Amino acid sequence: MAQVVPAEGDMRRVIGDGEAQPDGEVEGLTDQDLLELYRAMVLLRTYDERSVVYHRQGRIGTYAIFWGHEAMQAGSFHALDREDWIFPSYRESAIGLLRGMPPETVLAWWRGHPAGWWDPREYGVASIAVPIATHVPHAVGFAWGKKLRGENGCAIAYFGDGATSEGAFHEGANFAAVMRAPVVLFCNNNGWAISTPVSAQTRAATLAGKAAGYGMPGVRVDGGDVLAVFEATRAAVARARAGEGPTLIEAVTYRCAPHATADDPSAYIDAERVEAERANECLGRYERYLRRLGLLGDDLVESIGGEAKEAMRAGIAAAEALPEPDPDLVTRNAYAE
Ligand SMILES: Cc1ncc(C[n+]2csc(CCOP(=O)(O)OP(=O)(O)O)c2C)c(N)n1
Numbered sequence: 001m002a003q004v005v006p007a008e009g010d011m012r013r014v015i016g017d018g019e020a021q022p023d024g025e026v027e028g029l030t031d032q033d034l035l036e037l038y039r040a041m042v043l044l045r046t047y048d049e050r051s052v053v054y055h056r057q058g059r060i061g062t063y064a065i066f067w068g069h070e071a072m073q074a075g076s077f078h079a080l081d082r083e084d085w086i087f088p089s090y091r092e093s094a095i096g097l098l099r100g101m102p103p104e105t106v107l108a109w110w111r112g113h114p115a116g117w118w119d120p121r122e123y124g125v126a127s128i129a130v131p132i133a134t135h136v137p138h139a140v141g142f143a144w145g146k147k148l149r150g151e152n153g154c155a156i157a158y159f160g161d162g163a164t165s166e167g168a169f170h171e172g173a174n175f176a177a178v179m180r181a182p183v184v185l186f187c188n189n190n191g192w193a194i195s196t197p198v199s200a201q202t203r204a205a206t207l208a209g210k211a212a213g214y215g216m217p218g219v220r221v222d223g224g225d226v227l228a229v230f231e232a233t234r235a236a237v238a239r240a241r242a243g244e245g246p247t248l249i250e251a252v253t254y255r256c257a258p259h260a261t262a263d264d265p266s267a268y269i270d271a272e273r274v275e276a277e278r279a280n281e282c283l284g285r286y287e288r289y290l291r292r293l294g295l296l297g298d299d300l301v302e303s304i305g306g307e308a309k310e311a312m313r314a315g316i317a318a319a320e321a322l323p324e325p326d327p328d329l330v331t332r333n334a335y336a337e
């Protein structure tokens with residue numbers, strides 16, 4: 001189907017380095033698709049970088065940074081149809097933007113304003129899960145429900161490497177396989193669960209390898225390669241739609257930003273590794289690829305970047321213009337009256 005080059009540890013990769021490592025190609029993607037992927041990554045990157053600034057300015061609360069995770073989010077998103085449901089963790093807080101959710105909604109969520117509680121049905125995007133892995137069984141049950149109702153479409157759950165140590169992940173994965181639920185389990189392996197490295201999380205050689213224990217395929221992909229992520233997710237979605245059940249995707253990156261604005265990683269991170277990873281970050285890698293193809297030049301880079309910045313300026317202004325919330329909302333849906 002696609003020309004995908006296995007890299008280290010059977011990790012799928014498409015984008016080369018412009019030198020010794022040749023570029024691959026993913027069948028079925030038009031030039032317009034390739035640029036749409038770029039636009040999505042720029043929107044996410046801009047959202048993320050502006051959010052860190054807004055946090056420092058006291059305009060949003062604690063924020064989970066996803067700098068360097070954009071290829072995983074945009075690449076997998078591009079493999080979905082509108083009828084497919086997304087179950088994000090806090091790391092994918094802004095993935096709804098790719099479905100047309102306005103930035104002010106997500107910014108309102110990070111401001112603790114009820115305008116940030118979007119209706120999941122409106123976008124096919126479930127609420128952001130902050131508890132680790134608890135949304136995996138939700139996504140699996142939702143997908144199984146779709147199957148029982150004879151509906152098309154699947155669900156995708158995003159979670160981290162640390163989540164694979166949680167009971168909810170195992171329960172969800174097992175149930176998904178047994179029920180052949182049309183679900184994609186997308187693990188963002190960024191190397192860290194706050195300060196706990198993957199090496200202290202598991203003795204397994206890879207997280208994708210865990211899939212064997214549930215009887216589902218496990219795929220390992222370079223999480224910094226948006227095209228490889230797309231291709232792997234497209235295959236998993238096709239499997240789900242064909243009634244063949246779930247797939248576990250392990251997308252491998254290295255977290256090169258703090259866990260969140262409340263974290264100081266200098267106490268535990270390898271600064272040299274971070275520097276090397278930042279030099280090879282996903283958006284720059286994809287931009288260079290598109291330039292090699294002749295699809296992207298300075299003008300387009302500037303106009304796409306400008307649009308994203310403008311969307312964020314408007315988004316924070318709209319979020320700040322929201323009326324003060326009613327304090328009663330804190331308990332309104334928590335207690336019976
Ligand atoms: C059930 C639960 N336990 C503990 C926490 C505290 N906590 C917040 S983030 C985090 C690390 C999660 O790491 P990982 O799953 O790798 O996701 P990442 O943040 O790297 O995307 C932990 C333990 C939590 N939110 N929920």
Ligand SMILES: [Mg+2]
Nearest residue numbers: 160161192193
């Ligand atoms: Mg992690």
